[in-house]
Amino acid sequence: EAGVVQSPRYKIIEKKQPVAFWCNPISGHNTLYWYLQNLGQGPELLIRYENEEAVDDSQLPKDRFSAERLKGVDSTLKIQPAELGDSAVYLCASSPQPAYEQYFGPGTRLTVT
């Protein structure tokens, strides 16, 4: 089966610019996660979706970050405006149900200059 797909793989932007990341989960996976991974650290959960509903967004910095999963399949994570401290890898993961193994995508490496 195809794995979790993310695009772009790399993105370089100037601070204050907007940026968006796209994720296509494994077919049939209802649960989708966005994680932030700083260099030398483990992933940190930003938001979790069950189908199209964001059921846990407590870690999402809502002043500049937003996410959507309109049809319960693909998801987009947006940052506007980006700050230097947002440079990191943004990982998407999916699972068939909340209590099952999470499958990660390859991530998008964001560099803000």
Added chain:
Amino acid sequence: GENVEQHPSTLSVQEGDSAVIKCTYSDSASNYFPWYKQELGKRPQLIIDIRSNVGEKKDQRIAVTLNKTAKHFSLHITETQPEDSAVYFCAASINDYKLSFGAGTTVTVRA
């Protein structure tokens, strides 16, 4: 929230030797403990996991042990091979979906 500490941060072993990585967690309600392997520039991949009703689990050369009383769990890799070189992350979860990750251990297997 849950706090997971992982040690050591780096580990260098001779090929064929064993590697052990240890993690501690703070919330006694945590009941799911997966281990992920992340090779350079690649996605994290689950290599083994354990639930709180089990004390030990083994899969070929890797094993995980859990001590609920002490709130720590460990990853054991035996007969290490060059392809075992990677960053390993432990994680803990109270409710199966919200994973709290450790900071990672960079394992280098010397040929």
